[in-house]
Amino acid sequence: MPTPTVAEKRAAIVELIAGKQYFWCTCGNSKKQPFCDGSHSGTSFTPQSFTADKGGSAFLCQCKATKKPPFCDGSHGRLP
Numbered sequence: 001m002p003t004p005t006v007a008e009k010r011a012a013i014v015e016l017i018a019g020k021q022y023f024w025c026t027c028g029n030s031k032k033q034p035f036c037d038g039s040h041s042g043t044s045f046t047p048q049s050f051t052a053d054k055g056g057s058a059f060l061c062q063c064k065a066t067k068k069p070p071f072c073d074g075s076h077g078r079l080p
Helices: none
Strands: 012-016 021-024 048-051 056-060
Touching: none
Parallel strands: none
Antiparallel strands: 012 056, 021 048
16 A cells, blocks of 8 residues: 655644544545545545544544554654
């Protein structure tokens, strides 16, 4: 699998709505980080859909190296 683009080396703090479906960008090229805007078109990347279990603030990964997608796990701190 190709390596995604690192959009940012920090988490995006977003407000989620409980029960709403979201599409997290996996390619790193979306201009609406951390969410998908279709920039993956023509690549092998596809967005990851998820439904918010609860509403409120969440830290979503923008470096695309997390082991707990779409949530930030601090992996950006280990990137060069």
